[in-house]
Amino acid sequence: MSRSFLFIPGDVPRMIQQLEIFSADSVILDFEDSVATHQKDEARNLVESFLTQHHFTTPAIYVRINATDSDEFIADMQTLKNLPIKGIVLPKASLAAIETVTKHLTLPIIALLETPSGFLSLPDIAQHPSVEGLLLGAEDLAKSLDLERTVSGEEILYFRSQLVLTAKAYHKYAIDTPFTNTTSDIGLLEDIKRSRQLGFDAKAAIHPNHISAINQHFSPSEAAIHEARRIMTIAEKQQSVRFSLDGRMIDKPIIDRAKKTLDLAKRYRLL
Amino acid sequence: MNNIVVGSLESSDCLMTLSPHESRKITIESIVYDAYYEAIHQAITTLLDEHNLHQVHVLCQDKGALEYTIKARLKTAILRYKEVRS
Numbered sequence: 038m039s040r041s042f043l044f045i046p047g048d049v050p051r052m053i054q055q056l057e058i059f060s061a062d063s064v065i066l067d068f069e070d071s072v073a074t075h076q077k078d079e080a081r082n083l084v085e086s087f088l089t090q091h092h093f094t095t096p097a098i099y100v101r102i103n104a105t106d107s108d109e110f111i112a113d114m115q116t117l118k119n120l121p122i123k124g125i126v127l128p129k130a131s132l133a134a135i136e137t138v139t140k141h142l143t144l145p146i147i148a149l150l151e152t153p154s155g156f157l158s159l160p161d162i163a164q165h166p167s168v169e170g171l172l173l174g175a176e177d178l179a180k181s182l183d184l185e186r187t188v189s190g191e192e193i194l195y196f197r198s199q200l201v202l203t204a205k206a207y208h209k210y211a212i213d214t215p216f217t218n219t220t221s222d223i224g225l226l227e228d229i230k231r232s233r234q235l236g237f238d239a240k241a242a243i244h245p246n247h248i249s250a251i252n253q254h255f256s257p258s259e260a261a262i263h264e265a266r267r268i269m270t271i272a273e274k275q276q277s278v279r280f281s282l283d284g285r286m287i288d289k290p291i292i293d294r295a296k297k298t299l300d301l302a303k304r305y306r307l308l
Numbered sequence: 309m310n311n312i313v314v315g316s317l318e319s320s321d322c323l324m325t326l327s328p329h330e331s332r333k334i335t336i337e338s339i340v341y342d343a344y345y346e347a348i349h350q351a352i353t354t355l356l357d358e359h360n361l362h363q364v365h366v367l368c369q370d371k372g373a374l375e376y377t378i379k380a381r382l383k384t385a386i387l388r389y390k391e392v393r394s
Contacts (some may be wrong), residue, residue, distance in 0.1 A: 049318075050320045050321050050373060050374070050376075050377040051318060051319050051320040054320065054374060054376075054377075078387070078388070079314055079315070079380075079381070079384050082380040082381075082383050082384045082387075083376075083377065083380040083381075083384075085380070086376040086377070086379050086380035086383070087376045087377075087380070090375070091376075
């Protein structure tokens with residue numbers, strides 16, 4: 038599981054060859070919106086050349102392809118079929134688009150939800166076995182729905198909640214939309230906290246400077262780790278799923294949550 | 309035929325320009341010329357050989373590109389060059 042997903046334009050070598058130093062858990066090399074139409078082939082060849090020479094376990098590498106109904110889709114598929122990547126990010130996700138991709142590649146898919154019709158078929162998308170996560174694409178969605186984007190993000194609250202609910206129902210990762218303002222640190226922190234409160238597992242970013250804050254807030258806090266350790270110590274010592282701690286009743290859901298907290302802490306090397 | 313231009317003059321990139329020429333000609337301008345001229349020349353020559361391209365002028369304006377970038381930019385330029393000439 039990743040806390041942070043950093044978009045990197047697929048045609049900028051200066052960014053691509055530094056992808057390890059940004060501390061993102063996952064990197065999304067982009068063939069789509071950040072690459073001009075006349076430079077799509079440049080991005081494909083650059084990413085292919087880079088990943089042929091450099092293999093990564095950390096960060097996990099994803100590629101955002103062009104939409105399945107675009108002129109670039111087949112060339113994207115041909116480029117990716119032999120590359121060592123973790124998965125693809127599918128823009129304008131729909132069930133039909135997912136099935137089109139799976140005819141070419143067997144890689145895990147992160148479905149980018151950014152159209153009204155995509156949201157109407159969210160459960161079908163989430164249930165598809167190739168889909169490992171749902172990513173909210175708020176900017177394109179807002180454009181389609183004539184929503185005015187705000188720093189507080191009230192206009193996308195429904196879609197954030199809907200995505201988290203559906204992702205959790207089908208045991209897929211819920212990944213929040215990037216915070217697109219690159220100058221407001223306060224706005225970024227508030228946006229990240231809102232993501233956590235709503236239940237997202239991770240957050241995407243379009244600027245490397247956002248990764249540190251995302252990783253920090255999507256990691257278990259020191260207090261949470263301490264509490265989880267106490268709970269698990271007693272649970273294991275007493276071989277019990279029901280006991281009292283500091284006047285508070287502890288039962289199985291709380292023990293499960295404590296175990297998950299410690300698992301995440303280990304994964305993110307906080308223990 | 310217009311020149312084929314791929315890449316950029318940004319840091320860590322290179323600008324690859326291909327144009328028809330009576331024989332193979334390779335021109336390299338690089339900020340790391342003394343240290344990497346031979347390696348860049350070899351990478352270009354190898355790729356031109358693989359694509360059987362002999363009557364072309366390759367101008368590589370290098371801004372500190374790594375080998376994977378030089379190969380990728382040249383490959384893109386070669387494929388566009390061949391497409392235009394076919």
